[in-house]
Amino acid sequence: MIETQQLTRRFGDKVALRDLDLKVEPGEILGFLGPNGAGKTTTVKILTGLLEPSSGTARVAGFDVVEQPLEVKKRIGYVPESGALYENLTGGEYLELVGQLHHLDPSGLQRRIDELLGLFGLRGERDQRMTGYSKGMKQKVLIASALLNKPEVLFLDEPLNGIDANAAMIVKELLKKLAGQGKTIFFSSHVLEVVERMCTRIVIINEGRRLVDGTPAEITRSAGAESLEEAFGRLTGSRDIGETASDFLKALEQV
Amino acid sequence: MLERLFHWLNVDYRQWKALTAAALKLDIRSSAGVVGKTTSSNASGLVTTLFFYAFSGIFIGLGAWINKDVLFSGLLFLGFLSVMIAATILIEFHSIVISPQDFAVLAYRPVSDATFFLARLTNVLLYTLAMTTALALVPSLAYSLTLGWNPLMGLASLTAAYLTAMLVTLVMVLLYAAILRFVRPSKLRRVLSYFQMLMSFLVYGGYILVPRFFPVQDFAQASIPRQGWIYLLPWTWYAGLLEIASGTGGWMSYLALLAGLAIIAGLLTLASRRMSLDFSRHLNQLEDSAPKAAAGPRTDRGWLWNNRLFAWGEGRAVALLISSQFRHDQRFRLSVLSIIPLTLLYLFMGISEGTFNDPFDTRQVDYGSDGLLYIAVMLFPLMLASSLANSDSYQASWIYYASPADKAGLVKGMKNFVMFYFLGPYLLLLAAIFAYFLRDPLHVAVHIAVLAMCSHLSFLLALMADPVLPFSRPVRKGSRTSRMLVPFLVLPIATMLLLPTLFRIAYGSLFSMTAALAGLLLGNGLLSLWADRRIRAKSRKLIFSG
Numbered sequence: 001m002i003e004t005q006q007l008t009r010r011f012g013d014k015v016a017l018r019d020l021d022l023k024v025e026p027g028e029i030l031g032f033l034g035p036n037g038a039g040k041t042t043t044v045k046i047l048t049g050l051l052e053p054s055s056g057t058a059r060v061a062g063f064d065v066v067e068q069p070l071e072v073k074k075r076i077g078y079v080p081e082s083g084a085l086y087e088n089l090t091g092g093e094y095l096e097l098v099g100q101l102h103h104l105d106p107s108g109l110q111r112r113i114d115e116l117l118g119l120f121g122l123r124g125e126r127d128q129r130m131t132g133y134s135k136g137m138k139q140k141v142l143i144a145s146a147l148l149n150k151p152e153v154l155f156l157d158e159p160l161n162g163i164d165a166n167a168a169m170i171v172k173e174l175l176k177k178l179a180g181q182g183k184t185i186f187f188s189s190h191v192l193e194v195v196e197r198m199c200t201r202i203v204i205i206n207e208g209r210r211l212v213d214g215t216p217a218e219i220t221r222s223a224g225a226e227s228l229e230e231a232f233g234r235l236t237g238s239r240d241i242g243e244t245a246s247d248f249l250k251a252l253e254q255v
Numbered sequence: 256m257l258e259r260l261f262h263w264l265n266v267d268y269r270q271w272k273a274l275t276a277a278a279l280k281l282d283i284r285s286s287a288g289v290v291g292k293t294t295s296s297n298a299s300g301l302v303t304t305l306f307f308y309a310f311s312g313i314f315i316g317l318g319a320w321i322n323k324d325v326l327f328s329g330l331l332f333l334g335f336l337s338v339m340i341a342a343t344i345l346i347e348f349h350s351i352v353i354s355p356q357d358f359a360v361l362a363y364r365p366v367s368d369a370t371f372f373l374a375r376l377t378n379v380l381l382y383t384l385a386m387t388t389a390l391a392l393v394p395s396l397a398y399s400l401t402l403g404w405n406p407l408m409g410l411a412s413l414t415a416a417y418l419t420a421m422l423v424t425l426v427m428v429l430l431y432a433a434i435l436r437f438v439r440p441s442k443l444r445r446v447l448s449y450f451q452m453l454m455s456f457l458v459y460g461g462y463i464l465v466p467r468f469f470p471v472q473d474f475a476q477a478s479i480p481r482q483g484w485i486y487l488l489p490w491t492w493y494a495g496l497l498e499i500a501s502g503t504g505g506w507m508s509y510l511a512l513l514a515g516l517a518i519i520a521g522l523l524t525l526a527s528r529r530m531s532l533d534f535s536r537h538l539n540q541l542e543d544s545a546p547k548a549a550a551g552p553r554t555d556r557g558w559l560w561n562n563r564l565f566a567w568g569e570g571r572a573v574a575l576l577i578s579s580q581f582r583h584d585q586r587f588r589l590s591v592l593s594i595i596p597l598t599l600l601y602l603f604m605g606i607s608e609g610t611f612n613d614p615f616d617t618r619q620v621d622y623g624s625d626g627l628l629y630i631a632v633m634l635f636p637l638m639l640a641s642s643l644a645n646s647d648s649y650q651a652s653w654i655y656y657a658s659p660a661d662k663a664g665l666v667k668g669m670k671n672f673v674m675f676y677f678l679g680p681y682l683l684l685l686a687a688i689f690a691y692f693l694r695d696p697l698h699v700a701v702h703i704a705v706l707a708m709c710s711h712l713s714f715l716l717a718l719m720a721d722p723v724l725p726f727s728r729p730v731r732k733g734s735r736t737s738r739m740l741v742p743f744l745v746l747p748i749a750t751m752l753l754l755p756t757l758f759r760i761a762y763g764s765l766f767s768m769t770a771a772l773a774g775l776l777l778g779n780g781l782l783s784l785w786a787d788r789r790i791r792a793k794s795r796k797l798i799f800s801g
Contacts, residue, residue: 049363050362084359084360086356088281088284096273097277100269100273101361101364103269
């Protein structure tokens with residue numbers, strides 16, 4: 001499970017995350033939404049040990065992320081937004097490296113790598129360097145690496161970026177089944193349709209603050225909107241979409 | 256046993272093994288320039304560097320063979336090795352030490368700081384020790400034979416070389432670690448730049464200047480006094496091994512060696528506490544602390560910026576790119592800054608004698624240290640072009656291929672930028688120096704024009720051989736060193752042979768001077784036309800490296 005209290009992160013004068021209180025139970029798929037620069041990635045980075053909070057506390061899988069970062073990292077899987085990989089390794093080698101870092105049993109590891117790559121249709125590319133992979137293929141390797149150690153908590157930051165529709169369906173189905181097994185899933189995304197369909201609960205943040213927390217239906221209702229998309233627009237104060245598009249066109253014509 | 260030792264050091268053996276193996280694979284593949292399943296035609300930069308080290312070792316071996324004072328030749332050997340290792344880390348491997356990529360890939364994996372440190376250190380040491388092996392091969396053979404057949408001497412020279420390489424590597428790593436630890440991210444960019452310049456001065460300056468304090472008339476008979484101060488030099492600690500192996504070592508040799516070993520152990524302990532993933536985290540924060548760009552486009556840069564060469568089109572694009580990369584790309588900035596001290600040192604060496612040989616005095620046959628000035632003029636653009644080609648941002652070069660930009664125009668834009676903004680000021684500085692010594696404005700003007708055209712010619716030839724788009728190639732380990740070291744060997748020799756001859760012919764009379772100037776001008780013009788066609792043809796074959 002994930003639990004944060006008064007979690008805050010400042011970058012100089014800018015407060016990227018402000019007093020975030022959050023609790024995600026095992027078996028839940030939490031959709032974490034917000035416009036660009038709202039503090040989503042900062043939150044994920046703190047929870048995965050990439051960034052230290054300026055104040056407040058965060059516990060993941062029962063361990064404090066600042067005090068016991070290694071214990072946390074042993075129990076999580078993470079698909080970062082800008083998926084950094086050692087691209088001169090083959091897909092198989094990269095997953096093997098991740099498996100070794102998690103102390104997975106060598107023979108079981110090979111089987112698991114094979115299974116995961118097969119699941120994503122990458123078995124044939126296992127021995128090819130990732131420099132030759134497409135964006136979607138790299139994303140699939142990242143997802144596979146996040147699942148390799150059978151994590152208790154899974155953090156996904158825009159996980160479906162660049163992957164094809166078939167693989168996306170597999171991932172969505174897989175996440176539901178993992179939640180069914182009692183895993184905690186933290187799903188950060190801009191794609192509202194996916195979040196709405198997959199997540200049992202949604203939190204929307206803006207300018208580092210939590211705006212709402214509830215099921216998609218509750219959020220839509222409380223915002224007085226007809227869809228989650230409309231509710232998101234109202235809550236995060238975005239401009240009228242038609243008006244913005246017209247302004248864009250005008251600007252382009254001036255170039 | 257190794258596992259138990261690692262456990263004692265709080266290092267995860269299995270993780271260390273996996274990280275080290277992965278790092279090696281990455282380095283070898285990145286050095287060989289292999290992309291996907293397609294092997295590029297570029298030879299491995301690492302192999303070239305190792306070959307260069309082995310080649311340099313021949314001269315050290317000759318020294319060890321000719322001079323029978325093993326402490327003296329050992330000091331020279333280990334001193335040279337130290338400079339080479341430090342220079343390689345400065346040019347090439349500071350990125351291993353301060354690689355932010357590791358943070359992005361490993362920070363959320365359960366890897367402890369101690370394990371990360373040891374894997375990182377192993378990676379750097381594997382390189383420096385491989386280079387040491389290449390350099391020390393011939394000298395170790397020479398030491399085995401110099402005082403009669405004694406294989407122990409060969410072994411001792413190898414061990415001394417490894418210990419020295421380890422010491423230099425640890426010192427460099429710790430210096431970088433100290434900066435990253437104690438400097439705030441907002442100041443890190445500037446401090447790293449200054450540090451790179453300072454270290455370059457120390458390394459290259461030491462290499463060029465120190466021998467001047469120890470003039471040796473007869474190398475074969477030269478010897479070093481066994482006085483107390485000599486044992487303060489780190490190289491003496493390990494060179495003493497040669498004395499011990501030859502049976503001439505006294506108690507000071509043993510004591511110095513023990514001190515040297517203790518210092519390595521101390522540095523290892525210190526390094527294990529200082530270097531961690533936290534280290535990469537600091538570097539990663541550079542992005543957050545990067546100075547924000549001024550709002551709106553900058554249009555008021557004056558004539559220097561808005562002149563015809565860089566006012567529009569590809570020339571403008573390249574100028575904007577290079578100047579922005581210099582401000583924000585740490586690696587590019589550091590590689591440029593490490594060139595400046597070297598050329599300034601050449602400049603200093605050239606004028607340090609207090610006199611400057613008038614190239615118009617055709618009775619002069621020996622240009623001596625003045626020649627270094629000319630070497631710097633020829634080397635500077637080439638070294639800069641090499642730094643311009645390889646970049647971590649190479650994947651952004653897709654824009655060259657996706658836009659209707661003329662690739663040959665981009666290559667030429669890069670050449671013009673380097674000539675105008677880097678070589679230009681350098682030649683102005685030279686003009687001031689020449690004006691002081693020659694006191695003849697016409698001579699100065701002609702001489703500078705000749706140098707500028709020669710430099711332009713060599714730059715054109717280099718671009719014709721290998722036209723490259725700015726920041727378009729991935730950084731390959733070893734490539735920078737090999738690209739810098741090969742010109743270091745070839746160009747100075749060519750310069751020292753060709754330029755004095757050219758001066759002698761060209762400055763003999765007013766007629767020959769006019770003819771030479773016209774010839775150079777014509778040569779530059781014709782070669783530019785030829786280069787234009789060749790670069791155009793070759794540029795069409797360039798492919799996106801991302």
